Amino acid sequence: MSEADMRKPVVVLVRPQLGENIGKAARAMLNFGLTELRLVEPRDGWPNPSAGPAAAGADIVLERARVYASTAEAVADCAHVYATTVRKRGVTKPVVTPEEAAREMAGNVGRSAFLFGPERSGLETDDVALARAILTVPINPDFGSLNLAQAVILCAYEWSKHETLVQPTQEDLLPPAPQDELEGLIDHLDRLLEPKGYFLPESRAEATRRTLRGVLTKPGWNHLEVRTLRGVLSSLQREPKP
Amino acid sequence: MSEADMRKPVVVLVRPQLGENIGKAARAMLNFGLTELRLVEPRDGWPNPSAGPAAAGADIVLERARVYASTAEAVADCAHVYATTVRKRGVTKPVVTPEEAAREMAGNVGRSAFLFGPERSGLETDDVALARAILTVPINPDFGSLNLAQAVILCAYEWSKHETLVQPTQEDLLPPAPQDELEGLIDHLDRLLEPKGYFLPESRAEATRRTLRGVLTKPGWNHLEVRTLRGVLSSLQREPKP
Numbered sequence: 001m002s003e004a005d006m007r008k009p010v011v012v013l014v015r016p017q018l019g020e021n022i023g024k025a026a027r028a029m030l031n032f033g034l035t036e037l038r039l040v041e042p043r044d045g046w047p048n049p050s051a052g053p054a055a056a057g058a059d060i061v062l063e064r065a066r067v068y069a070s071t072a073e074a075v076a077d078c079a080h081v082y083a084t085t086v087r088k089r090g091v092t093k094p095v096v097t098p099e100e101a102a103r104e105m106a107g108n109v110g111r112s113a114f115l116f117g118p119e120r121s122g123l124e125t126d127d128v129a130l131a132r133a134i135l136t137v138p139i140n141p142d143f144g145s146l147n148l149a150q151a152v153i154l155c156a157y158e159w160s161k162h163e164t165l166v167q168p169t170q171e172d173l174l175p176p177a178p179q180d181e182l183e184g185l186i187d188h189l190d191r192l193l194e195p196k197g198y199f200l201p202e203s204r205a206e207a208t209r210r211t212l213r214g215v216l217t218k219p220g221w222n223h224l225e226v227r228t229l230r231g232v233l234s235s236l237q238r239e240p241k242p
Numbered sequence: 243m244s245e246a247d248m249r250k251p252v253v254v255l256v257r258p259q260l261g262e263n264i265g266k267a268a269r270a271m272l273n274f275g276l277t278e279l280r281l282v283e284p285r286d287g288w289p290n291p292s293a294g295p296a297a298a299g300a301d302i303v304l305e306r307a308r309v310y311a312s313t314a315e316a317v318a319d320c321a322h323v324y325a326t327t328v329r330k331r332g333v334t335k336p337v338v339t340p341e342e343a344a345r346e347m348a349g350n351v352g353r354s355a356f357l358f359g360p361e362r363s364g365l366e367t368d369d370v371a372l373a374r375a376i377l378t379v380p381i382n383p384d385f386g387s388l389n390l391a392q393a394v395i396l397c398a399y400e401w402s403k404h405e406t407l408v409q410p411t412q413e414d415l416l417p418p419a420p421q422d423e424l425e426g427l428i429d430h431l432d433r434l435l436e437p438k439g440y441f442l443p444e445s446r447a448e449a450t451r452r453t454l455r456g457v458l459t460k461p462g463w464n465h466l467e468v469r470t471l472r473g474v475l476s477s478l479q480r481e482p483k484p
Contacts, residue, residue: 031388032382058385138402145273154396189474198474218463220460232454235438236434236435238439
C-alpha cells in the first residue's frame with residue numbers, strides 16, 4: 001500500500017443492513033478519493049449483489065472491501081478512530097465536527113478511521129467506546145434525517161479538502177485591465193454622452209462623472225472585457241445598418 | 243418571509259427529471275435548514291408523487307416548492323446566483339468551491355441562489371450565463387459521480403456552517419440588483435445595438451450576446467448603479483442637444 005493510501009482514512013461500516021447502502025457509501029467515498037472500505041458483520045453477507053448497481057462505477061472500492069467479525073478487529077491497525085453518531089449519549093469523549101475530524105486526520109501520524117453504525121440504530125456503545133472521538137454532523141435540530149451514504153459523503157468531502165486533490169483552477173480568469181485601458185473606456189463613453197446633454201446641468205457634471213466612473217470602476221473588467229465594451233460604444237456611434 | 247429566511251439561499255433545480263431526486267434534494271436541504279425550493283420546468287410536472295416518499299419527512303420543502311417556466315424567472319429576485327457545474331466549459335466567471343460560496347453567501351446582502359442542472363446533462367450554457375459565479379465541487383479526477391442530492395447536500399452543509407456566525411454586513415453597501423433589473427439593462431442595451439448591426443453576422447449573434455452578458459453580469463451592480471446605466475442608455479438614444 002502506498003504512502004498516499006496509508007494517509008487516507010478507512011471507512012468502516014458496522015453491521016450495515018442493505019447492500020444498496022454499502023454501494024452508495026462506496027460511491028460517496030470514491031468521489032472524494034477514499035478507497036478502503038471495511039465491513040463489520042454485514043447483515044446479508046458479502047459480497048452482496050445489491051451493492052454493485054448502487055455504487056455507480058465505484059466497483060474498485062467494493063472489490064477491495066474486507067469483512068471483519070468485530071469492530072475492534074476492523075480498526076485494529078488504526079491509530080485514530082472517529083465514531084460517527086447523531087446523538088451524544090452520555091459519552092465523555094471529545095465531540096468533533098466532520099471539519100474538525102478532517103483537520104485532525106490531515107495532521108495525524110498513523111491510520112485514521114471513520115466508523116459508521118447500522119442504518120437505523122447507529123453505533124452501539126461498545127463500538128463508540130473504541131473511538132478516540134465522537135464525530136457529529138451539526139444538523140437542523142428540527143429535522144435530522146441524514147442517511148448512511150450522506151454521512152459518509154460529508155466525511156469524505158471534508159477529508160478531501162486537505163488532500164491537494166483538485167482545486168478548481170482559474171487560469172482562464174484574467175486580471176483587471178491596466179488602468180489606462182479603463183480610462184480609455186471612460187473617456188470614450190464621456191465623448192458619446194457629452195453631446196447628448198447627459199452631464200447637464202453643468203453644476204452637476206462633476207458629480208455625475210464621478211458616479212459613472214464609480215459604476216465602471218467597480219467590475220474590474222479585464223483586457224478582453226474592456227475591448228468588448230469599446231466595441232459596444234463604437235457600434236452605438238455608428239449609423240443604423242439597413 | 244422572515245429576515246432569517248431571506249438570508250437562506252434558494253435551491254433552484256433546473257429541469258429536474260425524477261421526482262425521487264427532487265424529494266432527495268428536499269431532504270438534503272432540510273437537514274441543513276434550507277427550505278426554499280424552486281423548480282424550473284420539472285420534466286414530469288409538479289407535484290410529483292415520487293417526490294414525497296424520497297423526501298423522508300421533508301414535506302414542508304416540497305409543499306412550498308414553486309415552479310417556474312424559465313431559469314431567469316426562478317432567480318429574478320436573487321442577487322447572487324451560483325451555478326453548480328462539474329466541468330468548466332470555457333467560462334470566464336469566477337470558480338468557487340462550496341466552502342467559498344458559503345462564505346460569500348454569509349456575507350452577502352440580498353438573496354442568494356444555488357442553481358443545479360438536470361441529473362445527467364447538468365446546466366446548459368444559457369443557465370450558467372445567468373450566474374455570477376460557477377460553483378464546482380473539487381472531486382476525484384478519476385471518479386466524478388456526484389448525484390443531484392449529493393451536490394445539494396454538500397452545498398447546504400457548507401452553508402449551514404455559517405448560519406450561526408453570520409456577521410451583520412456593512413449597511414451602506416447595497417446588494418447587487420435583483421436579476422430582473424439586470425435583465426432589463428441587458429435588454430435595453432440589446433435594443434440599442436441591434437439596429438446598429440452589432441450582433442452581425444447572424445451566425446455569431448448568440449456568442450456575441452453571451453459575451454456581452456458575461457461582461458455585464460460580472461460587476462454585481464446594485465439597484466442605483468443599474469439605474470445610472472439605464473440613464474446612460476436612454477441618453478445615448480436621444481438626439482444630440484443643441
